[in-house]
Amino acid sequence: QKEVEQDPGPLSVPEGAIVSLNCTYSNSAFQYFMWYRQYSRKGPELLMYTYSSGNKEDGRFTAQVDKSSKYISLFIRDSQPSDSATYLCAMILNRDDKIIFGKGTRLHILP
Amino acid sequence: DVKVTQSSRYLVKRTGEKVFLECVQDMDHENMFWYRQDPGLGLRLIYFSYDVKMKEKGDIPEGYSVSREKKERFSLILESASTNQTSMYLCASSPLGQNPTYEQYFGPGTRLTVT
Numbered sequence: 535q536k537e538v539e540q541d542p543g544p545l546s547v548p549e550g551a552i553v554s555l556n557c558t559y560s561n562s563a564f565q566y567f568m569w570y571r572q573y574s575r576k577g578p579e580l581l582m583y584t585y586s587s588g589n590k591e592d593g594r595f596t597a598q599v600d601k602s603s604k605y606i607s608l609f610i611r612d613s614q615p616s617d618s619a620t621y622l623c624a625m626i627l628n629r630d631d632k633i634i635f636g637k638g639t640r641l642h643i644l645p
Numbered sequence: 646d647v648k649v650t651q652s653s654r655y656l657v658k659r660t661g662e663k664v665f666l667e668c669v670q671d672m673d674h675e676n677m678f679w680y681r682q683d684p685g686l687g688l689r690l691i692y693f694s695y696d697v698k699m700k701e702k703g704d705i706p707e708g709y710s711v712s713r714e715k716k717e718r719f720s721l722i723l724e725s726a727s728t729n730q731t732s733m734y735l736c737a738s739s740p741l742g743q744n745p746t747y748e749q750y751f752g753p754g755t756r757l758t759v760t
């Protein structure tokens with residue numbers, strides 16, 4: 535079983551819709567959970583991070599971690615064409631460990 | 646604003662050539678990383694460094710070496726380029742200390758083609 539699994543998409547949704555992006559993981563010891571966003575021909579950039587379980591909200595974005603199910607989600611409300619990008623989930627065990635990245639989900643927001 | 650720059654956006658090299666990819670960061674970060682990104686395989690860690698003259702192997706170090714002579718600069722070297730090293734190469738940096746290493750800042754990438 536792979537450490538982090540993420541559907542590659544592409545996922546196409548109309549502008550204004552709520553988007554749900556998800557990852558599952560196998561190692562229950564992961565503590566830090568992140569979402570990176572990568573625009574075409576650019577490097578990834580950190581979007582949000584969460585420590586342990588729970589929700590975190592930042593504007594139109596909400597990150598959710600369910601450690602009992604080993605499942606993390608990123609919700610985007612009122613999606614915009616500028617949200618079109620690849621979204622990579624990522625996680626680490628401890629503060630100074632290397633990051634384990636998912637393979638990314640390509641998202642297209644249709645105007 | 647943190648800035649990570651990479652020496653080239655696009656590079657074409659021949660099989661067997663020695664290739665140098667340069668990365669420079671301007672935020673005095675201790676940690677620096679080299680990844681490659683391939684469709685269907687995602688981001689894979691090649692090498693990383695926590696300090697000057699210090700290096701650690703990542704998940705796929707074979708065929709690569711690195712050099713960190715100055716804090717702000719981290720070089721990736723392909724000793725003898727092969728076609729299976731055609732990829733997007735991404736450099737990243739992050740601060741040590743209070744912040745966990747989840748906060749990595751990436752450069753724009755170098756798309757290397759080996760023919």
